[in-house]
Amino acid sequence: MIYEDTQVFRKILKGAFFFLIGTVFAKLARYGFNLILARLGPEKFGAINIALILVSIVSVISTLGLADGVLRFIPFYKGENNKKKLKNTFHLALTTSLYLGILMGFLIYMFSGIIANEIFNNSELQNILKILSFGIPFCALNMVLLAHHQAFKRVKIQVFVYNFTENIGKLAVVLFVFLTGMDLLNIPLGFNLVFLSSTIIYIVVLEYKVFPFFREKSEKVFWDKDLFDYSYPLLFNGIMNFIIFWTDIILIGALLSVYDSGIYNSCLLISSFILFAPELLLPIFLPTITELYASNNIKNVESTFKITAKWIQIASIFLFTVVLFLAKKLLVGFFGVTYSIGAEALVILAFGKTFLALSATPLRAILMMGKSRIVFYTTALCAGLNLLLNFILIPKYGIEGGAIATSIALIIPVISYHYYTHKLLKLFPFNLKTILIFISAIIPGLILKFFNPIRLNGWINIFIQGTLYFILFCVLLFLFRIFDENDRIIFKSISNFLKNKKNNNSFFT
Numbered sequence: 001m002i003y004e005d006t007q008v009f010r011k012i013l014k015g016a017f018f019f020l021i022g023t024v025f026a027k028l029a030r031y032g033f034n035l036i037l038a039r040l041g042p043e044k045f046g047a048i049n050i051a052l053i054l055v056s057i058v059s060v061i062s063t064l065g066l067a068d069g070v071l072r073f074i075p076f077y078k079g080e081n082n083k084k085k086l087k088n089t090f091h092l093a094l095t096t097s098l099y100l101g102i103l104m105g106f107l108i109y110m111f112s113g114i115i116a117n118e119i120f121n122n123s124e125l126q127n128i129l130k131i132l133s134f135g136i137p138f139c140a141l142n143m144v145l146l147a148h149h150q151a152f153k154r155v156k157i158q159v160f161v162y163n164f165t166e167n168i169g170k171l172a173v174v175l176f177v178f179l180t181g182m183d184l185l186n187i188p189l190g191f192n193l194v195f196l197s198s199t200i201i202y203i204v205v206l207e208y209k210v211f212p213f214f215r216e217k218s219e220k221v222f223w224d225k226d227l228f229d230y231s232y233p234l235l236f237n238g239i240m241n242f243i244i245f246w247t248d249i250i251l252i253g254a255l256l257s258v259y260d261s262g263i264y265n266s267c268l269l270i271s272s273f274i275l276f277a278p279e280l281l282l283p284i285f286l287p288t289i290t291e292l293y294a295s296n297n298i299k300n301v302e303s304t305f306k307i308t309a310k311w312i313q314i315a316s317i318f319l320f321t322v323v324l325f326l327a328k329k330l331l332v333g334f335f336g337v338t339y340s341i342g343a344e345a346l347v348i349l350a351f352g353k354t355f356l357a358l359s360a361t362p363l364r365a366i367l368m369m370g371k372s373r374i375v376f377y378t379t380a381l382c383a384g385l386n387l388l389l390n391f392i393l394i395p396k397y398g399i400e401g402g403a404i405a406t407s408i409a410l411i412i413p414v415i416s417y418h419y420y421t422h423k424l425l426k427l428f429p430f431n432l433k434t435i436l437i438f439i440s441a442i443i444p445g446l447i448l449k450f451f452n453p454i455r456l457n458g459w460i461n462i463f464i465q466g467t468l469y470f471i472l473f474c475v476l477l478f479l480f481r482i483f484d485e486n487d488r489i490i491f492k493s494i495s496n497f498l499k500n501k502k503n504n505n506s507f508f509t
Contacts, residue, residue, distance in 0.1 A: 027273070031334065037187075038335045039387040040144070042262030043122075044184065049265045050120065050253050051128040051188065055136055057242045058108055062100040062140035065235030066093040067147040069227045072367065074151035089227060090148060097144045101137030108133040123257045128188050135192035138199045142166075145202035165201060169194035230372050237346035240376075240383035244409060251390045256398065264399045266339045267346040270330050271323060272351040279317035280358035301368075302427060309361040309429030313339055313437055316357035320471055321441040322466065323350040325449050329462050345403040352407030360415040361429060362421035369424060378416040385409045387392075390427035436480040444472030 037045045066399040073089050109114075109130055116126035141240035175191030176182075249268065320349050323330065327350075386409035393401030422428045448465050477483065 025164060026167045027144030029171040030274055033171040035334060036174045036178050043259045046253060046258040047122050047125045049129060050124060050261060051132055053246045055132045059136050059139035062104050063097045063143050065231035065238060066096060067143045069231030070147040071151050073227055074214055078210060093144045097140040098137055099357040101140035105133040105136035120253050120258055127185055131185060131188040135195040138195035140198050148206055166198050237378055240379040243383035244386050244452035247387050248389050248406050251394055252399055252402050253392050257395060260399055263342045263400060266331060266335045267342045267349050269354045270346055271349040274316050274319045275349060275357050276308040277312045278357050290505040305361060305365055305427050312357055312361060313434055314356055317437050317441045320350050322447045325445040333462055345399045348403035348407050352410040355410040355414045359417045362480055365421050366417060374420050378413055382409045382412040437482060439475035440473055440480060443476060444469050
């Protein structure tokens with residue numbers, strides 16, 4: 001079936017283009033400051049990352065899941081042109097996150113000594129946590145404010161603030177501290193300033209470029225049953241997600257050592273590249289299909305779902321096979337020889353991240369329908385299994401045990417979300433082309449691994465192999481006829497957008 005309304009997917013493409021720019025810069029900046037931190041040694045690298053993870057967890061708790069609620073209800077009320085509901089949702093989400101963020105920051109400050117010394121046996125961690133606790137309210141606010149920008153499909157502000165200001169700001173902080181030889185504690189202090197700067201920019205741009213939430217008076221609301229009923233399961237979903245994604249690195253730090261946690265974190269960073277396509281497309285995908293669903297435009301919901309799912313399959317499977325065949329070279333190239341011992345864990349984690357990427361589109365379809373409890377129960381099962389397996393496997397198999405536990409647990413969302421998407425919407429993204437995409441990715445990897453005439457070392461070898469790999473992959477995609485008429489329409493839309501984008505001079509429109 002030919003995609004009938006290309007304007008719908010052009011919205012996604014326009015957003016995805018700026019997400020592409022922002023995501024590339026964000027990845028480079030994120031890897032930049034992590035690469036510098038890694039040069040301090042696995043132990044300090046592990047301590048800072050454990051502190052950042054703990055701060056992120058309590059920041060998510062502070063939002064009570066309202067960031068996810070905003071992503072559903074703001075587009076819905078916007079589609080109904082209900083300005084009163086828009087403002088009520090904004091003020092309720094913002095004030096709730098602020099007050100709880102202050103409370104959580106106080107608790108982290110007070111219990112930082114117990115966390116650092118009794119759980120992780122690392123004294124440096126205590127002071128890092130104390131400093132970062134002051135940034136928790138701003139982190140919580142930023143999550144909710146970012147959700148508002150995404151809900152209005154203002155993707156350029158996410159590129160500017162989240163991808164540029166936050167990540168490049170962190171890179172600048174780490175680079176400055178590293179080059180000047182300043183104390184390690186200046187890094188979390190600088191991060192707090194970055195969080196505050198992002199909050200200010202989010203609010204100013206939202207108020208003056210998106211919607212006047214503050215300038216126009218509105219009735220104060222302290223409760224919204226629909227919003228909280230939808231959001232609170234997603235609060236636990238957010239907590240469960242942190243258990244899924246960060247239990248391994250936290251438990252490795254607690255059960256093994258902070259040093260091992262630093263090694264494992266390098267594997268997590270590289271494997272996260274597999275999530276590039278979902279990160280690129282899905283922040284604009286959910287608000288778009290929610291508006292279509294609210295207007296009962298089911299045919300375009302189906303078309304948008306299928307084409308987005310296929311593109312995510314292509315990108316994720318390709319990146320998985322790159323990690324599969326170049327794991328050790330990537331670790332050495334990015335982080336140094338010390339981190340090469342994590343190669344096996346990296347390959348195992350790559351399996352899990354690929355499962356996660358393939359479950360992303362049906363997850364958004366379920367959220368579109370407001371079935372947040374399905375997400376909650378699935379995530380709770382996944383998190384519980386991950387927690388149990390990590391306790392069992394880490395003491396026995398080390399960091400590889402953590403990777404195995406996480407990857408096994410991530411199979412559950414793939415099964416659950418695809419089952420319910422098929423049951424509720426009769427949508428299922430896997431077919432013969434999915435198998436052909438996988439074959440297209442495996443064949444060039446095997447060729448370059450066993451018949452590679454290039455025997456160079458370092459980044460030159462990785463670059464040449466990666467380029468040849470990508471070319472062969474693309475050739476096989478066309479030979480197997482993976483792309484259809486829908487894709488040709490989209491390729492044409494991309495071409496037209498790139499030709500015309502120079503006429504749009506306003507960054508925030």
